[in-house]
Amino acid sequence: SYVLTQPPSVSVAPGKTARITCGGNNIGSKSVHWYQQKPGQAPVLVIYYDSDRPSGIPERFSGSNSGNTATLTISRVEAGDEADYYCQVWDSSSDQYVFGTGTKVTVL
Amino acid sequence: EVQLVESGGGLVQPGGSLRLSCAASGFTFSSYWMSWVRQAPGKGLEWVANIKQDGSEKYYVDSVKGRFTISRDNAKNSLYLQMNSLRAEDTAVYYCARSSGSYYRAFDIWGQGTMVTVSS
Numbered sequence: 381s382y383v384l385t386q387p388p389s390v391s392v393a394p395g396k397t398a399r400i401t402c403g404g405n406n407i408g409s410k411s412v413h414w415y416q417q418k419p420g421q422a423p424v425l426v427i428y429y430d431s432d433r434p435s436g437i438p439e440r441f442s443g444s445n446s447g448n449t450a451t452l453t454i455s456r457v458e459a460g461d462e463a464d465y466y467c468q469v470w471d472s473s474s475d476q477y478v479f480g481t482g483t484k485v486t487v488l
Numbered sequence: 489e490v491q492l493v494e495s496g497g498g499l500v501q502p503g504g505s506l507r508l509s510c511a512a513s514g515f516t517f518s519s520y521w522m523s524w525v526r527q528a529p530g531k532g533l534e535w536v537a538n539i540k541q542d543g544s545e546k547y548y549v550d551s552v553k554g555r556f557t558i559s560r561d562n563a564k565n566s567l568y569l570q571m572n573s574l575r576a577e578d579t580a581v582y583y584c585a586r587s588s589g590s591y592y593r594a595f596d597i598w599g600q601g602t603m604v605t606v607s608s
Contacts, residue, residue: 381550411592411593413591413592413594413595415533415595417533422583422598422599422600422601423525423533423583423595423598424598425591425594425595425596428591428592428594428596429591429592429594432591434591434596464532466532466533468533468535468594468595470593475547476535476547476548476549476550477523477535477538478535479525479532479533479534479535480532481532482532482533
């Protein structure tokens with residue numbers, strides 16, 4: 381089955397840039413979505429189709445996808461960005477959605 | 489307001505059964521693929537199953553195939569997950585989620601989740 385690998389944790393100072401990677405075999409050929417989940421809450425979609433933002437999501441959130449790595453970038457990080465982040469793809473070879481392992485972002 | 493509300497969670501013994509429900513409101517339920525996603529305590533997200541708008545296509549994660557059945561009733565704006573032969577590893581918060589074609593089938597709306605505990 382298709383596997384998506386994320387770093388367990390990323391630490392960043394307020395006002396700096398956080399980059400969260402999502403590795404998968406030829407992930408650049410798939411559409412990648414990203415979710416933010418805060419403790420005790422349901423996930424929220426922050427990026428879809430590699431780099432598009434749903435309405436209401438700040439421009440500070442951006443995404444890219446190429447080769448074997450997709451990346452979620454959070455610019456000018458704020459304390460409120462502290463959360464777990466998950467990437468997701470649809471694996472057409474198995475007809476299954478796959479989530480990444482998740483990354484905890486800590487704002488220092 | 490667009491909303492999904494899950495119910496039906498609880499404590500069940502290993503080998504037992506449980507049926508989860510998800511009530512949709514504020515949008516045309518019959519126009520969307522729907523999914524169930526679970527999250528074990530302290531763990532990451534795991535997609536469980538999804539179902540096409542008219543119920544004609546259903547897909548499952550390998551670990552629940554043959555044990556779980558996803559279904560929907562568009563007249564009642566409701567999504568269901570019948571869970572049989574439950575195991576300890578099925579213990580999780582179960583979320584229902586909407587797949588939006590506008591968002592390339594990303595999950596744009598989520599419920600608040602319902603907790604399922606499998607334990608003797």
